[in-house]
Amino acid sequence: MQRSNRELWLALIAMLLITLLYLFVTSYYSTIPSASGFFGHALGIVGFILMLLTETLYSWRKRSRSARWGRMASWLRFHIFTGLVGPYMVLLHTSWKFNGLAGIVTLFTLIIVLSGIIGRYIYTAIPRTPDGIEIEAQQLSQQIQALEKQLQQITAESDQSTREVARRLDVLPRTSGAPLLILLGNTFYEWRYRQQWRTEKRRLNAAARAQADQLQKVFNRRNTLRRQAQTIANARRLLALWHAVHIPIGVALFASAFVHIGAALYYATLLR
Numbered sequence: 001m002q003r004s005n006r007e008l009w010l011a012l013i014a015m016l017l018i019t020l021l022y023l024f025v026t027s028y029y030s031t032i033p034s035a036s037g038f039f040g041h042a043l044g045i046v047g048f049i050l051m052l053l054t055e056t057l058y059s060w061r062k063r064s065r066s067a068r069w070g071r072m073a074s075w076l077r078f079h080i081f082t083g084l085v086g087p088y089m090v091l092l093h094t095s096w097k098f099n100g101l102a103g104i105v106t107l108f109t110l111i112i113v114l115s116g117i118i119g120r121y122i123y124t125a126i127p128r129t130p131d132g133i134e135i136e137a138q139q140l141s142q143q144i145q146a147l148e149k150q151l152q153q154i155t156a157e158s159d160q161s162t163r164e165v166a167r168r169l170d171v172l173p174r175t176s177g178a179p180l181l182i183l184l185g186n187t188f189y190e191w192r193y194r195q196q197w198r199t200e201k202r203r204l205n206a207a208a209r210a211q212a213d214q215l216q217k218v219f220n221r222r223n224t225l226r227r228q229a230q231t232i233a234n235a236r237r238l239l240a241l242w243h244a245v246h247i248p249i250g251v252a253l254f255a256s257a258f259v260h261i262g263a264a265l266y267y268a269t270l271l272r
């Protein structure tokens with residue numbers, strides 16, 4: 001999937017327009033629109049409908065085997081747009097009072113939006129086709145295999161001294177541990193690896209050094225690809241963990257929102 005922030009910009013523009021309307025209504029009536037008044041109510045209802053669309057449409061499209069309409073990337077864009085604009089409208093609906101259950105629903109809404117932003121960051125760390133299919137890991141492993149073959153070939157044609165160096169420096173990047181540590185540790189490992197090559201090459205004669213230069217390039221490329229493959233695996237694990245947190249928050253949010261809506265309509269609208 002191509003990385004683009006179009007949906008974020010569109011959401012920002014929509015939120016700006018809604019803010020202008022909100023400020024206009026506020027200044028026209030010289031008071032903050034109440035949650036049960038016409039404008040406040042409308043904000044709550046439209047915002048909530050957008051949130052409902054956020055919760056349902058993307059999941060339906062993702063799980064539907066028959067549906068082919070629209071690319072997954074576009075559906076996720078729509079999910080993010082409505083997932084930002086809907087909660088923002090609902091926030092303006094609250095009239096900045098957060099008592100009781102309604103306050104808890106607002107808190108859940110805030111948490112799910114923040115969680116969504118984190119999820120988007122992890123999701124985009126996994127390269128995909130526009131249909132959301134993860135492709136890169138397989139492609140990477142094919143490229144890694146090709147480089148391994150190339151390494152074997154160059155090593156076989158090299159001098160004994162170069163072969164020895166290749167054997168000593170055929171180290172793989174770290175593939176276990178906390179994702180963040182792997183990420184931070186990489187810069188240090190790369191620097192140390194370069195130093196090791198420099199030291200080893202100093203001991204070689206000119207012809208062997210040229211072969212070693214060639215080998216170093218291929219080793220570097222292979223290690224980079226291996227690291228990329230490792231990042232994808234980590235990102236995938238993090239995404240699975242994130243799903244396990246994000247989805248229950250959504251369920252809790254909508255369960256409490258329906259109670260709030262029922263109670264608010266009954267007490268503040270129907271009994272008035």
Ligand code: HEM
Nearest residue numbers: 035036044045048094097098099102103105106257264268
């Ligand atoms: C997730 C969506 C929603 C959230 C987070 C939310 C949040 C809130 C909050 C914080 C308040 C103010 C409570 C207070 O006075 O302390 C409120 C009031 C109210 N909400 Fe919502 N709301 C949502 C959706 C809706 C919807 C869809 C409706 C209508 C269908 C609605 C109807 C009302 C009404 C009528 C009040 C005024 C209650 C009163 O004056 O006592 N809300 N809401």
Ligand code: HEM
Nearest residue numbers: 051054055059080083084112113116117119120123247250
């Ligand atoms: C009202 C707010 C939101 C709700 C209720 C919501 C709900 C959900 C749900 C239920 C899923 C799971 C989809 C599935 O696998 O079936 C999901 C996934 C996701 N959401 Fe949200 N979301 C909201 C806001 C956001 C926001 C604001 C963003 C980004 C800025 C976002 C980004 C994502 C991403 C990246 C995924 C993962 C897609 C995947 O793994 O296929 N969400 N959301």
